[in-house]
Amino acid sequence: MKNFNTILFLAFIGTFLMSCQETVELDIKDFEQQVVVEGLITNSDLNFIKLSKSREFYDSGASEKVTNATVVVTVNGEDNVFVHNPDADPLLNGVYLPPAGFTPVIGNTYHLSAIVDGEEYEAEEILLPVTTIDSLTVRLDEEEIQEPEVEGRFYEVLFYAQEPQDRIDHYLFKFYRNDSIVKDSNEDIYFSEDKFLGEEIDELPIASYYAIGDTVKVEMYSLTRESYVYYADIFNLINSDGGMFSPPPANPRNNISNDGLGFFQVSAIDTETIIVEDSGN
């Protein structure tokens, strides 16, 4: 599921986990606060724009949210005003939701305008199609059952799809166990370009292991080239070894204007769910 390049990257960085490490305090200067945009537009009912601010390196807790911005998504000349937290849900601070009847479709271009404290941040992306997930199956992992990291969790979920060889695609994957995001490690992102992929994607295990009764959901998003590059850059940044073997850390290339951080992602989405049952093998 990982990008070919990320496999290479991690494999080599992984070798240095056999060395010794210790935590050090950094003497950091020159912090200047910036606006962070996390936007997602999909051809399903998953649409939001989240706005927050960056903070000092050693700050903790949730980052500062922007609650009074003007957020508009324009498509085909039509403005759609996104409203901040319409139901005053404490968990949705800084989240702007679309108006009723906002239904994105494949082929359209979406333009974001977010005005925060008098400054405008803009971005634009097209909604590209995504192929479908053929199916998911469950398989018992012989090794994991011997010593499961979490008791009961020793089933793998396998993914099947046909990758279209006649067009250029980029993908992002998200996995959920009972509606919670699942990652093998905190800094993992599952994304890929199709340059190295063959047509048959068979029996590809998704992240982590699952227990009987778990509801496993796989989401597959289409990415534009720019989105793929952003995810690749973010992945390199959060997995960087400081520039010894990996390239020196750098800010990801993004599509937000006016020095805004983050990304405005527009995707088609395909979802598949399976409940883990003992198939008797």
Add this chain to the structure above:
Amino acid sequence: MRKIIMLTLFLMGITGLINAQEKFTLNGYVKDAQNGEELLNVTVYIDEIQNGVISNSYGFYSITLPAGQYTVHYSFIGFKKFTQKVDLNKDIELNISLDVESSQLEEVVVTGEKEDKNIQSVQMSVNTIDIAQIKKLPSLFGEPGIIKTIQMMPGVISAGEGTSSFFVRGGSADQNLILIDEAPVYDPSHLFGLFSVFNADIIKDAELYKGGIPARYGGRLSSILDVRTRDGNNKKFQGDASIGLLATGIALEGPIKKDKSSYLFSARRSYVDVFARAANQDNLVYFYDINAKLNWRANNKNRFFLSLYTGRDSFEIADSFGFNWGNKTATFRWNHLFNDKLFSNTSLIASNFNYGLELTDPAQGFLWDSSIEEFTFKEDLNYFLTPRFELDFGYHLTYRRFAPGKIAPSDGSIFKENELQHEYALDHALYVGAKQQLSDKLSVTYGVRLSIFQNIGNSNVYLYEDPQDNISPTRTDTLSFGSFEPIKTYVNIEPRASVRYIVNPVTSIKLSYNRMIQNTHLISSGTIPLPFNTWAPSSYYLKPQVADQVAFGFFKNFKDNMYELSAETYYKTFENVTDFADNAQIFFNDDLSTEYRQGISEAYGLELMLKKNKGDLNGFVSYTISRADRTIEGVNLGRTFVANHDRRHSFNVIATYDYTDKWTFGGSFTYGTGKPTTIPSGSYQWGDGYIPDVITERNGYRLDAFHRMDLSATLTPRKNKGRKWQSNWVFALYNAYSRKNPFTLYTQVAQTDDGDIIGDGTVKEAKMIYLFPILPSITYNIKF
């Protein structure tokens, strides 16, 4: 009548004078009496003309003088001076064998230096590696470190632990040309820099040129490390074995036909993997290398040499991931004397560096490999015109093939087969250099190297809407070139010049200028080249890198050449330094040229060194203060940044002490300013629990200073004297006070070593990696 007699006498006188002006040549080879090895850089000094010559890289000397009687002295450190009276009334071939100085019969001491060579020689900015001294120094796991010693020389900075890479005078690690018997070695590390590809047991001579580089060398911007192996004892059979905690080596040599031909064979292998496999440990790493040499002195005018090297490193993690890499080289040489003054060396050289990466996984398995191969023809000539004028000139032609990468998926893998296109190059060089003594005090060397580099087909060049768009490169056209069809030709002239002025017999000053061109570029954006980085030739999009260096030096010897002081300062400017755009994707990128960013670099520094050559306590102290920075459009937003390889201060001490006949102690200490690194100025939250850093400035922060002390003790049992089998024990302590030297620094969300998040997952921390704590070792060496 008287007039006729006068005229006849006069004519006879003139003829006599003409006869007296007739010149003859004295030439030959100087060898080690014990094993027949030719000695490089032996001084051949003639009292009557107060001048002399130095034997060349193959041990050959030639001196042309008017007929007469001469007293010739042959001298070389570690050997007894030899004097011969010569009646030069015809061309004479005189081959000399020098005896080792009796106090050091246990070890062949090959230092390659005349006592006051640093004052006399016009060559500046060169460090000669004392092989015998290296063997007394603390070494990691008993392996004498040629690269480790080089990293202590002034102007040379170690790239750190985990690698054998080094930086010379503000140049990055890829700007050093490392040669073994004239063949290039692309990665000199074994076992993450714990060992190097150079086996000290078989090295004859190693010279590192940092500046004032002679015209016969080229191809890299910052240094040439010219390592030559021994030929093999052509008098009797000899063996050396070295058994250590991590690796074992054996070297065997001997005559095939006494005094005429000999062989040298050596092999080393590490075996920690054998124990690890037995202990069911998952991570395995090992290396091996083999050197073989054959030489044949057909007659006095022709000698033939064949040297071969192959080495490999292999690293496996838990049966699922492995990678291996290695160099293979072969050199065939023919030394030929055209006449007494014209020495020729013809070499045919082949070199291959390749690596492979394998991921064993049912769904995502693949094998990736890549290589670079080159074949070279070299013709080098040395013309010893007069003792005051020597010419060297030649032609080098290299064919290079670059195979940057091929993926072969394993059965059932989701990946499909893919290969990056190959690139080819033809590299021509023509050079001429002269060494001229203008007066008793003033000598010069000057020369020029003409570099004609061609990037050739069979390959395609892609044209882009924007050649620097590395997000979504859009090709507008593809130009196809057939086999050997020139795609791009770069012609460059590299002038070289040095001047030496002798102030008095123990003091001299030197000045040099050189221009170097580099047409082979390392595709890597980290500080240290990974074993699996690739190289690329200058091409349609990649221009040759250029470096201009001016250096000035002051040299003084004290107490009868016991102490040598040198002070050198240099200034270098670089053009077209190859770097990569921020966020460059350098692995497996069909449009890699869109990531190239070439810019300028500037470096300058002051190097000081004090060396003690004689007595029981030997060694040197060196200190370098320097700066190197780069300015490249597309990197760090086009702002000037401190280069990855900049280390403001570098201080090194190496000392060996011959305490008694039994015990020798060695020690080294190194101190360097910390490596520049990029740290965040803040962070933000984005996506599903990701907390990326905000990066404001590249290399704006320094890691803590790097310092380390190594100690060793060598015990030679008294019973060695006179015995056929001789042995010694080496006890060494690497990183004697267990300093945690920062290797790199990275940030992450605060978590335990197992990956469990600490706290609520919103706090970030910085982690420093350090590689080696204190490491003791014992090695047992036998000589038979």
